[in-house]
Amino acid sequence: MDDGAAGTRDGRAALRESHGEDEGTHMDVNIGLLGCGTVGAGVVELMRRRADKITGMTGLRPTIARVLVRDVGKPRAVVLSAGQLTNDPQEIIGDPDIRVVIETIGGIEPARSLILQAIRAGKHVITANKDLIALHGAEIIAAAEGARVDVLYEAAVGGAIPLIRPLRESLTANDITDIKGIINGTTNYILSKMTATGADFSAVLREAQELGYAEADPSSDVDGLDAARKLTILSSIAFHSAVNLADVQVTGIRAVTARDVYYARELGTVIKLLAAASDRDGELTLHVRPTLIPQDHPLAHVSDAYNALYVRGDASGDLMFFGRGAGSLPTASAVIGDVIEVLRNVSQSVPGRVRTLVHSHKPVNHNAGEPARHYLRMTVADRPGVFGQIAGIFGDAEVSMETVLQKRVDEGRAEVVVVTHEVPAARLAAILDTLGGLPDLARIETSMPVERGAY
Ligand SMILES: NC(=O)c1ccc[n+]([C@@H]2O[C@H](COP(=O)([O-])OP(=O)(O)OC[C@H]3O[C@@H](n4cnc5c(N)ncnc54)[C@H](OP(=O)(O)O)[C@@H]3O)[C@@H](O)[C@H]2O)c1
Structure with a gap:
């Protein structure tokens, strides 16, 4: 206890000294935000609401110094000063006073290059980008370890639901044998609507697109790829093994018809897109596929845009995580949680505290899966x-x-x-x-x- 407290004071004192500040003042930590869309705007909003609390918890005052967007003239959900907005990434990456970068652009490029440049410049990185972490997570995490900075990505899976940190920290005493859940909101919305109304897939998809719940090109969601990417991220952490997207056997929901939904109900079940991974004596199996879930199963009641994940640990037993899997403030909640962790690490001078935890390459069974x-x-x-x-x-x-x-x-x-x-x-x-x-x-x-x- 004493050591920790002393370490905190020493770390903050050293930081203040290096920035020429006195004891009693709170040092500003400048943050660069890449992207200010749904998630980015939520981050700005929540950071404003929680600034005093974050300062109280960490002794550091976070300030969003610069915000990178494509179009600086576009109306935003949050008010930003003209000086904050930029369309030049180097105004963030190349600014030595910016110590933390939050990436909410999405997609692979330029997000990957900007994150790697930020890491090489000694900045801590927080991202909500599941596509990037699923495909290039190993490269990014290795770069962060080399540069001794934090890279955190709680928001990349399950929106507001804490999944990465429990798997990475709270449950590490366990051998995790199963993770299983509903981790794509769009398909869950579509299947929930099909169940409630008896309508066919294409009609519900059209409606979901009109309401903004599904993208104009819905393939990443309805073909199961988004869920597969998230399962890859979760499995790598849960099973301490490098898992690739190609390791996941994926079937989307396009072939699910109103007839199947009808029969599922007759059988006392509902159809959900289930993402499931297991570790059996060091061999992994990973699936994303439409599955009939008995109505007495808790996952059967996870409807619309909600997500849920079951985790089975050998010591913990069964756990279930449930909540909002997307949205501006729910996702910002996870991002700001990561910001607070980074600031705590900065204040104690312990960046890169939790390492990758991927220390094996377990074989993957691409064929079978357990009898079902x-x-x-x-x-x-x-x-x-x-x-x-x-x-x-x-x-x-x-x-x-x-x-x-x-x-x-x-x-x-x-x-x-x-x-x-x-x-x-x-x-x-x-x-x-x-x-x-x-x-x-x-x-x-x-x-x-x-x-x-x-x-
Ligand atoms: N939406 C959610 O509920 C949710 C939940 C969990 C995770 N995520 C993840 O969070 C990330 C962001 O999602 P989002 O829904 O917030 O996306 P979004 O609304 O499309 O926002 C993207 C932002 O990035 C900016 N941007 C895009 N390309 C850029 C470029 N080349 N250079 C500079 N700025 C660029 C855009 O600028 P302009 O505004 O000028 O166009 C916009 O502000 C994605 O990785 C997504 O998977 C989203």
Whole structure:
């Protein structure tokens, strides 16, 4: 305790001395903000609201000295002085008085180059950029370790929900075996709306685009890539292993139909885009895919733009994190939390306190995944004996059917829905193959895993 307190006083005293300030004054720490859109404006707003509190907690007074944007003449959600705004990144990166850079531009370039330049210039970096951390996190973190500066990115996954810090710090006494959750707000909004209204995917997507919940080009969200990038970031930290985007098996939600949503309800489940990763004796499996979740499972109740993550540690047991996964102030909440951590580290002269924690390269199983129950929807010729043939194929593969629903679709065609008992992925693939050769089968429309009940 004493050592820590003394260290704090010494660190601050040294900082004040180097800046020619007296005991009792609060030293300004100049911050450069890259980008002032949804998240950047939230950061400006929350920083203003919390300035005194941050100074009280850290002994340092954060000041947003410069804000980089593309168009300095554009109206902003927050008022900034003409002197604060710039479209020249070097006014931030090249300014030795700016000690902390917050990146809220998004995308890969110029964000990557600007962050690397800032690190090389000895600046601490905070970013909300999941795409960048998922693809270039290792390069950025290595550069930060080399320069002995902090790089923090709590806002990159789950908006306001603390996920990175609990995995990186609070839970490090555990071997984490599973992380599992809903980490993309757009797809969760679309699936929640499809469940509530019975509408089809394309109609709900159109509405989500009109309301601004989905991008004009929605592919990164609806094809599961955004969730896969976030799962890559979380898995690297949870499993202490370098995980690449290519390690995640990804299926998006475009093929989920109103029929599937209807049957899911009949089966006492809801469909969610589930991101899940596991570590089984040092072998990792990572999936993003639409999944039927039993209605008694807490994840079934995570609706609209909310996110949630389950974490299972060998000592902690099961934990669930839940909250707003996006939005201006929720995301700024995570960014400002990182700012406070950086300022604490600065005030105690302990930058780079928490290192990467990635100290292994665990093998990834790209094929299997654990045995799971599966939902299959198929259209068949509406003829006597067809169902018997389907049942025979499952019987021959020694996979029992937990539930079977059969409905006539139109003249001559019927829809058969089967939920299997737990089946290994390879055996399911063999069953689908054999079903495909059945003359009376028109199409296997959908195949999705079914999650076990509440944890
Ligand atoms: N939105 C969310 O709820 C949310 C949640 C979690 C994480 N994130 C992440 O946060 C980051 C920012 O997202 P956002 O929604 O705030 O984006 P945004 O609203 O599009 O804002 C981007 C900002 O960056 C500026 N900018 C873009 N390209 C630039 C360039 N080449 N040079 C200088 N400035 C440039 C833009 O300037 P102008 O204003 O002049 O165009 C704008 O101010 C992304 O990485 C995103 O994934 C967002």
